[in-house]
Amino acid sequence: MDWGMRNRMGRMFRAPSGNSVMLAVDHGYFMGPTRKLENIRATVAPLLPHADVVGLTRGVLRACVPPESTTPILLRVSGGVTVLQEDLSDEAITTSMHDAARLNVSAVALSVFVGAPHEHQSLVNLSKLVDDGEDAGIPVMAITAVGKELEKRDARYLALACRVSAEIGAHIVKTYYCDGFSKVVEGCPVPIVVAGGPKLDSDRAVLELAHGAVAAGARGLDMGRNIWQSEHPVPMLKALRAIVHDKATVRDGLDILEGEKARGARPLAAASPA
Ligand code: 5RP
Numbered sequence: 071m072d073w074g075m076r077n078r079m080g081r082m083f084r085a086p087s088g089n090s091v092m093l094a095v096d097h098g099y100f101m102g103p104t105r106k107l108e109n110i111r112a113t114v115a116p117l118l119p120h121a122d123v124v125g126l127t128r129g130v131l132r133a134c135v136p137p138e139s140t141t142p143i144l145l146r147v148s149g150g151v152t153v154l155q156e157d158l159s160d161e162a163i164t165t166s167m168h169d170a171a172r173l174n175v176s177a178v179a180l181s182v183f184v185g186a187p188h189e190h191q192s193l194v195n196l197s198k199l200v201d202d203g204e205d206a207g208i209p210v211m212a213i214t215a216v217g218k219e220l221e222k223r224d225a226r227y228l229a230l231a232c233r234v235s236a237e238i239g240a241h242i243v244k245t246y247y248c249d250g251f252s253k254v255v256e257g258c259p260v261p262i263v264v265a266g267g268p269k270l271d272s273d274r275a276v277l278e279l280a281h282g283a284v285a286a287g288a289r290g291l292d293m294g295r296n297i298w299q300s301e302h303p304v305p306m307l308k309a310l311r312a313i314v315h316d317k318a319t320v321r322d323g324l325d326i327l328e329g330e331k332a333r334g335a336r337p338l339a340a341a342s343p344a
Contacts, residue, residue: 074207078176079241081142082123082209083261083289087315091307092263093121094294095130096146096179099164101153106299110134113298120307123176125292128165131173144211144292145170148180148195158217159183163195167202177242178208181215184231185222193238200239211292212240213265220267225250232258244292247283255287264288266296276306277323280313290314305330 071079083090095114097104107113111134118124118141125144126135135143147165151158161181170178180199182192196212203210212235216222223246232243236258245254247264255262264283270276276296283291291314300306309326312318318326 072207075204075209075241078142078207078209081176082144084122084315088289089284089314090122090263090290090292091311091314092123092125092144092290092292093117093297093307094125094265094292095298096126097294098130099127099146099149100151100158104295106295113303117298117303117307120304120311122290123292125179125294128169128173142176143173144177144179145173145175146180147178147199148192156218157187158215159186159188159192161188161192161195163199167199167206167208170208171206175208177211178203179211179213179244181213182231182235183215183217184234185227186217193234196235196238196240200241203241204239209241210239211242211244211263212236212238214243214245216246223248223267225253229254229257232262236260247279247288251283251288252286261289262287263290263292266291266293269295269299273300273306273309273327274320274324276300277309277313277320277327280310281320281323284314302327302331 110130121141123142123144127146147163148161149164150162151160180195182196183189199210214231225248228245228248232245232254235243242261243258244263244265280291297303297306305327308330309323312326313323
């Protein structure tokens, strides 16, 4: 791996743990103004200092993130279809590597849709992006997307999708946590981070997901709704960081969350925009 690529990976996967808590706020690229992300500038501003990386599109980056920010950027570069379509897999590359370099991003991300109608197209998108990323020294994250078919998220399917992504050259793979997750990690020779998916029923369930993923070998999280749809997103991020970076238990994480709440961390609705 060249110096630039290694430097960017090191900024995202931070020493000493070598893990990462990435904050995903790219949902609007196909979902529009999702709940609690309607005013994305107001949502992101208080969270940014607590995330190792923020994942978003170039439009939101240019409009909503101050250029003085030091949080590494994971730039979503695929899209072209919205939730109004039944088949979400018909994606293209929507942002050039040249623009990603101009934005000084730490990595780019695209979705791959294994088993979906546009599987081939999405995997070819990945291969081209990896060629461009290698040229520019910018790592590529493949996101094993399932579109509306959330039930696809089992170890057999995810192991296949992650391995195929790594074989094509993805430097990082984002996938879902599942029963038997260690099999997914075992079969994927590049770092895996885990998405949260739709909002879970309890804080404990979110922390259990994070703990289970890291215990099974994930290198961290790239999580959205279970952070910013939480009533207490900053405490939630702090609790997740303790699990991902400091080997905290779920109980430790809950204690951090409760302690932060007791100290009066403001719910997101009360946070002021940047
Ligand atoms: C949107 C994405 C999200 O970044 C990813 O799903 C993580 O967010 P969440 O934790 O809300 O699932 O790829 O397409």
